[in-house]
Amino acid sequence: MIKPKVAFCWEASCGGCEEAVLDLNEDILKVIEAVDIVFWPIALDFKYADIENMNDNEIDVSFISGAIRLNEQEETVRLLRKKSKLIIAFGSCAHLGGIPALANFWDRESILKKVYREAPSVINPEGKEPQVKTKTASGELELPEFYDTVKALNQVIDVDYYLPGCPPSPDLIMQTITAILENNLPPKGSVIxxxxxLCENxxxxDSKPDxxxxxxxKRPHEVIIDPEKCFLAQGLICLxxxxxxxxxxxxIKANMxxxxxxxxxxxxxxQGSKFLSALASIVDFNDEEEIKKVVDSVADMTGTFYRFTLASSLIKRKRRLK
Amino acid sequence: MERIGVFICECGPNIKEALNVEEIAKYASSLAHVAFVKSHTLLCAEAGKALLKKEIIERNLSRVVIAACSPKEHESTFMKIAEEAGLNPYLVQIANIREHCAWVISDKVIATEKAKVIIRTAVSRVLLHQPIVNKEIDCTPDALVVGAGVAGIEAALVLAQKGRKVYLVEKSPNIGGRVVRYEDVFPKFECATCMLDPKLDEILHKNNIHVFTYSVVDEVLGYFGNFIIKIKKKARSVSTETCLGCGACFEACPVNVKNRYNENLNERKAIYIPFVGALPNVAVIDRKNCLHFRNKATENTEEKKCEICKANCPFGAINFDDQDEIIEIKVGSVVLATGFDSFIANKIPRSGYGKFENIYTGLEFERILSSTGPTGGEVILKNGESPKSAAIIHCVGSRSKKFHNYCSGVCCTYSLTFAHIIKKKSPNTEVFNFYSDFSLAGKGYHELYDKALEDGVNLIRTAGPDAVEVNEDAGSLVVKYKDAAGKESKLAVDMVILSTAIEPSEDATSISQLFDITLGSDGFFTEEHDKLAPVSTTTGGIFIAGCCQGPKDIQSSVAQGAAAAGKILSCLVPGEKLKLEATIAEIDEKLCSGCKICIGLCPYKAIYFDKEKKVAAINDILCKGCGICSAACPSGAVKARHFTSCEITAEIKEIMK
Known part of the structure; x- marks a missing residue:
């Protein structure tokens, strides 16, 4: 029997999704037994060239985690798309842009300025910033290009399935792998x-008021959170x-x-505007001043409501001021 | 395969001259799924409608776009034609190329381009339309009217038509509300009691009006078309069938109590008829004060046997064993006409009310003027003499940041009416009206002002409603005021009448909760729309009339009573089913996680939580399709029919393309 060829790849991400694969614990052995892993930078020593040398559609499934923020990442995922039958956006960053996409509240210039010149821990009197190409005595050095906007995976390549979560739960990962192995996948484009x-489970x-x-x-650090009661009913923002x-x-089980x-x-x-709309609907004041007080008490509203979805939301990024 | 027909109306010259119809028609033909395009000079005319119907049938069209005027104008016309042609009416979409295009763009080329976009958008939307079927439910045409004042009486009389029962519930022992206790009402100084009497008789004798006096609504269940209501008929202790109102009982009764129906200005007995001429003319025992019941409660054995009234009743009408009774009725709609209360003047200490004698509120003075009132209609002081002078102070409690921000609307008119009547009854009394502004809008109302001048009434303009103060000095009342010029003056008078504000009745809050309607910040019941729907509420089937909705005069109260009844007559017809709103919201159980965000938001109280399935659910009968729940639903489980996210997104995408 020919085992299906599987690739794992991480782009702009924290690596948590890769950890989640390992969190399958003993189940990972079943996976390894069932598939042939052809690429997995975090665990196995394959090179890009190994992929380049494969035929188109030779890989059965590529699990890609992370958002796209560098041109190197874009090139990698385009290559994997070409070589794979199925692309699965693995985890929140690939699925929706995730935490890295919160950088879209700024742009390349302001991020580089902050990180390389203004951060309190930086000493950079010459004001140097990383360049794509740098000439040195020993030749020209090249770094990946840092994009202005972070994108979700489907904003760069065609994606077949989405596995949500930061990171995806082991159950869902196993469910997806099983569905692939049993050829029992939902329609293309589905979020698995x-x-x-969440309220459903x-x-x-039952602690919700009528x-x-x-x-x-309130913010979680300001109160002692009742471990039994609906967070929203306690005045805590719960998405x-x-x-x-x-x-x-x-x-929720960890009382957060x-x-x-x-x-x-x-x-x-x-998701962000939908939650905002829901939250705004239940603010129990009619007086404009009182309403403003409640609204103003939400620290970093866009960051909170669009924490994982900014790249794929309707607003996508902060408007560039010309 | 969808076959969309696009019909372009030239609207005479309106659309034809503003844009290139031919070019638009050609463009529409090029759109995907468009099977047929036709322009016509006037689609809403008979010939246009006939063409539309014929083409829908002959071309076998599955969906239709009408590029014409605003949907507000003819959407229903074209939906009807589609239905006649065998198409679900909700498979029609209007592309407004008149108001949104022809009428607002002078450049023909630009207008033509915009019309193309509008039509393209409509085509993309109509493709997503779902057929919707209007639901109908059984309902009862019977109605409940709460409050037997002028508004409630009018509503009950208009409603009491063939095939329809009306239940009239009144908390007092008599009907007629406030107005029956007035003597001369503005603007023509007619006797209100005489004016109302025939109406009250009609109410009491009409076969299909069931009157419950001394009764309150105890419970309200159900919804528009099918309410189940429990009425609590309080024990009257006197049989309404046998009592003739002869008065033998209260002449004999040993207990004296202040008479609320005469604004506590005189006394009545523990068994009483509120005032002479009260209808129904049947006595009632006030059990709180009656010795028979009081002694029963305190186990006072000595006086326990007080049954004087029973001994004196020639008709055997007294029944001490009478019990509160709960009566269940089924009605389709409700008119609330629960009236108002008068502002309590001692909330304003500078009014002198409650501190000094011979100061009366507007309602008290109405009773003084009444021939059935405490003075038999004579304008006299506490010592029996007629006053040499009287001050009428306007705006007591109205137009005040501290009390009621609103103008009560009727005080200027009744104040001038009082002035005129005092002058008529007691020509030597000098009358002073202290006003800051006059509000005399209404037929025949401003004439009262001229009359006051003719009568020699002194109209003193003050600096504002708060600029008048009443004190006592050497046994006489003294009005201290700041006039409009800012000058402070004093005036000694014998009598002061405070034109007190109309305020929400004390039970307004409990009634609003019972019937699930909203109260405004001023405490009056809130109408569905202040201009366009003044007698309906956001709760289906509950209508409001008279002063429970806000301060108003008799004619407006009567008009609202009639209007509320008219609304009910037109929507609940005997033998017919109740047609429900088609474009309402629906909840997808497969998506709803029961987060309960939507439940409290519905202004029509149409959403409830299904405790078994643990999801939110919508009552089709109550939902009006406003869309609030759909906008708020964080999981996208609530769909507003005919205004789905998919349809709206498709439209936006086409416009932005």
Whole structure:
């Protein structure tokens, strides 16, 4: 029997998704037994050239984690697309842009300026910034180009399936791999995971009051969080109502509100604005000043509501001021 | 395979001259799924409509785009034609190329380009339309009216038509509300009691009006078309069938109590008829004060036997064993006409009310003027003498940041009416009206001002509603005021009348909760729309009339009563089903996670939480399709029919292309 060829690759990401594969624990042995891993930079010593030398569509599945922020990453994923039958966007960053895409609230110039010149820990009197090409005595050095905008994977290449989460839960990973091996995949373009949002499985669901209202918004470090009660009902921002379930409610079980890493449901285009709309609807004041007070108490509203989805949202990035 | 027909209306010269219809028609033909394009001089005319119907049938069209005027104008016309042609009416989309294009763009080339975009957008949207079927439900045409004042009475009389029962519930022992207790009402000084009497008789004798006096609504279940209501009929202790109102009982009763129906200005007995002429003319026992019941409660054995009234009743009408009764009725709609209360004047200490004698509120003075009131209609002081002078102070509690911000609307008119009547009854009394502004809009109202001048009433303009103060000095009342020029003056008078504001009745909050309607910040019931839907509420089937909606005069209250009844007559017809709104919201159970965000948002109270399935659900009968829940739903589980995200996104994409 010929084993299916599988590639794992990470782009702009923290590496957590790769860890998640290892979190399959003993199940990883089943995977390894069932597939032939042809590329996995974090664990195995394959080179780009090994992929380049393969035939088109020779790889059965490529799992790609991370967003696209450098031209090197773009080249890699284009190459994998060419060589793979299926591309799976693995984890929040590949799926929606993820945390790296929060950089879209700035642009290349301001990021490089901040990091290489203004950060308090930096001493750079000559104001040097990294360049794509640098001439040195021993020849020209080349660095990948740093893009102005971070993109989700499907904004660069065609993606067949999405495996959500920061990182995806081991259950979902196993479910996906099994579906691939059994040739039992949903229609192309599907996000693999349940249709409903997190409240469905939340252990605190029954603690919700009949009518949800909010008079003040608190941050987790400001209060002692009731471990039984709905976070939103406690005045804590919990993106659960606007976030696809399937994560295993790991944050909720650790007494932390949902941050939204699984992204929106199939019926929602923009998770951040949908959550904002829901939250705004339940603010229980009619007086403009009072409403403003509640709204102003949300620290970093866009960062909080678009934490994982900025790149793939309707707003995508901060407008460039000319 | 979809076959879309695009019909372009030239709207006479309106569209034809502003853009190139031929070019647009050619463009429309090039769009995907468009099977047929036709322009016509006037699609809404008979010939146009006939053409539309014929082509839909003959060309076997599956969806239709009408490029014409605003959907506000003829969408329903064209939907009807589509239905006649066998097409679901919701498979029609209007492309507004008149108001949005022809009328607002002078350059023909630009207008033509924009019309193309509008049509292209409509085609992309109509492709996503889902057929929608109008639902109908069984309903009862019977109605409940709460409050038997002028507004409630009018509503009940208009509603009481063939095939329709009306239940009229009134908390007082008598009907007629506030107005029946007035003597001369503006602008023509007619006797209100005489004016109302025939109406009250009609109410009491009409076969299909069921009157429940001394009763309150206890529970409200159900929804528009099918309410189940429990009425609590309080024990009257006197049989309404046998009591003739002869008065033998209260002449004999040993207990005296202040009479609220005469604004506590005189006393009544523990068994009483509120005032002479009150209808129904049946006594009632006030159990809180009646010795028979009081002693029963305190186990006072000595006086326990007080049954004087029973002994004196020639008709055996007294029934001490009478019990509160709960009556369940089924109605399709409700008119709330629960009236108002008068501003409590001692909330303003400088008004002198409650501190000094001979100071009256507007409602108290109405009773003083009434021939059935405490003074038999004579304008006299506490000592029995007629006043040499009287001050009428306007705007007590109205137009004040501290009390009621609003103008009560009727005080200027009743204040001038009081002035006129005082002059008529007691010509030697000098009358002073302290006003800061006059609000006399209304038929025949401003004439009261001229009349006051003719009568020799002194109209003193003050610096504002707060610029008047009443004190006592050497046994006389003294009005201290700042006039419009800012000059402070004093005036000694014998009598002061405070034109107190109209305010929400004390039970407005509990009634609003019982019937699930909203209260405004001023405490009055909130209408569905302040201009366009003034007697309906956001709760289906609940209508409001009279002063429970806001301060108003008798004619406006009567007009609202009639309007509310008219609304009900036109929407709940005996023998017909209730047609429900088609473009309502629906919740996809497969997507709803039960986060409950939407539940409290619905202004129509149409959303509830299904405790078994743990998802939100919509009551089709109550939903009006406003879309609030759909916008708020964080999981995209609520779909606003005919305005789905897909349809709207498709439109936006086409426009931006």
């Amino acid at each position: 995971g349940p249709a409903k949002t 939340c252990s605190r669901k 009518i949800m209202t909010l008079k003040e918004i 659960g109502p606007a976030t696809r379930s399937g994560c295993g409610e790991r944050c 509100p949902c941050r939204g890493c699984f992204g929106p449901t199939d019926n929602v285009i923009d």
